[in-house]
Amino acid sequence: MKVTIHKLFDYLLETTAAKPPECFIGFSLARSPRLKDFLPDLDPELSLDWNGKSFLGLPALRQRVLDQAGLDLPLDSVLVTAGAAEANYLLFRQMLTAGDEIITEAPGWPQAGVMAKAIGARLVEVSRDEGQGWWLDPESVEAAITPRTRMIFLTNPNNPTGRLIPEADLRALAALAERHGIWLVVDEVYAGLEWAGPRPPSIAGLTRFGITTGSVSKALGLQGLRTGWMICQSPEVIRDAMILRENSSEIMNTLGEHIAEVALRPERLAASLGRARAEGAETLDRLDRFVAGEARLSWHRPEAGLIGLARVAGVDGETLARALLQPPYRTFLLPGSAYDLPHHIRIGAGGGPEARLEEGLDRLSALLSSGTL
Numbered sequence: 001m002k003v004t005i006h007k008l009f010d011y012l013l014e015t016t017a018a019k020p021p022e023c024f025i026g027f028s029l030a031r032s033p034r035l036k037d038f039l040p041d042l043d044p045e046l047s048l049d050w051n052g053k054s055f056l057g058l059p060a061l062r063q064r065v066l067d068q069a070g071l072d073l074p075l076d077s078v079l080v081t082a083g084a085a086e087a088n089y090l091l092f093r094q095m096l097t098a099g100d101e102i103i104t105e106a107p108g109w110p111q112a113g114v115m116a117k118a119i120g121a122r123l124v125e126v127s128r129d130e131g132q133g134w135w136l137d138p139e140s141v142e143a144a145i146t147p148r149t150r151m152i153f154l155t156n157p158n159n160p161t162g163r164l165i166p167e168a169d170l171r172a173l174a175a176l177a178e179r180h181g182i183w184l185v186v187d188e189v190y191a192g193l194e195w196a197g198p199r200p201p202s203i204a205g206l207t208r209f210g211i212t213t214g215s216v217s218k219a220l221g222l223q224g225l226r227t228g229w230m231i232c233q234s235p236e237v238i239r240d241a242m243i244l245r246e247n248s249s250e251i252m253n254t255l256g257e258h259i260a261e262v263a264l265r266p267e268r269l270a271a272s273l274g275r276a277r278a279e280g281a282e283t284l285d286r287l288d289r290f291v292a293g294e295a296r297l298s299w300h301r302p303e304a305g306l307i308g309l310a311r312v313a314g315v316d317g318e319t320l321a322r323a324l325l326q327p328p329y330r331t332f333l334l335p336g337s338a339y340d341l342p343h344h345i346r347i348g349a350g351g352g353p354e355a356r357l358e359e360g361l362d363r364l365s366a367l368l369s370s371g372t373l
Contacts (some may be wrong), residue, residue: 023356023357025364031276046254062080068191077232084189088185100121104125105158126141149182153334155186174209180288187210189213190305191214286358298310316337
């Protein structure tokens with residue numbers, strides 16, 4: 001079946017293609033470094049041909065991926081992909097067929113729903129509890145399992161609320177995957193940006209049915225490299241994904257992989273995450289004060305990552321977001337309707353100075369108090 005556009009991407013295309021906004025409240029990635037930051041560590045004689053290299057990705061990069069995830073697994077447990085989105089895509093396409101069921105969280109990353117529809121699989125959503133800070137109940141996940149369930153797909157921290165799955169709950173989910181023989185895929189693209197506790201263990205290390213996906217896009221701001229990965233203990237899963245990748249992107253992004261390897265070297269990674277954490281924490285504090293000072297907004301502050309959902313009183317989120325795009329405000333934020341939550345907006349702490357967040361917040365405050373909504 002044809003892949004159809006999701007509301008999130010449709011809104012982005014519609015609202016940013018013609019005339020870019022001036023300010024952004026909701027960038028979802030850390031401030032991006034520049035190519036010059038990596039040039040001293042790159043060999044100018046580096047061949048950009050990938051012949052003779054492993055089809056799984058550069059071995060040095062795959063080792064960095066395992067190291068940053070804290071996993072003691074063989075190198076062949078890692079497949080390098082064109083971002084975490086491709087890693088997820090390869091898994092959906094290879095593991096699901098028409099009539100299968102996939103369990104996911106709501107709200108959650110919409111890729112699972114788009115792909116389930118295209119494949120002809122049934123999407124089963126388990127609601128996160130907003131009243132309990134967007135908590136996901138493992139027992140509710142297990143209650144959704146049927147004989148047709150082939151996969152559980154989650155994000156940790158949750159995209160878009162920033163809620164972490166506590167380690168005890170993560171282990172409970174790993175145990176139920178084992179009991180039922182179901183693949184448990186956890187997208188961990190924001191790993192390293194935890195505000196309310198340590199980084200949870202990667203699911204690929206907790207169960208043979210666990211699959212971790214991730215990338216250098218969000219926490220390191222290297223979205224333009226299109227370099228991500230999947231980690232799984234099953235050689236068959238990695239091989240199947242590699243075969244499909246060979247017939248789609250055929251990635252080996254040699255330059256991107258070399259830069260990503262440099263970015264994930266322990267000393268570079270620690271410094272980059274340190275900067276991203278310092279900037280992210282400061283900006284989240286600012287957002288927290290802003291939400292507290294606006295009578296029409298409320299939220300559960302993200303426990304990790306750079307985005308969260310704020311509830312809006314008196315107007316639906318899309319009406320607010322579209323009004324904010326118009327002159328004199330010219331400010332972008334993502335409406336909660338992108339996640340089937342019409343009374344919310346997504347706000348974020350990423351992007352650095354280029355986002356002009358402070359100006360954007362002033363404009364949002366002016367709109368909320370204008371009496372026009």
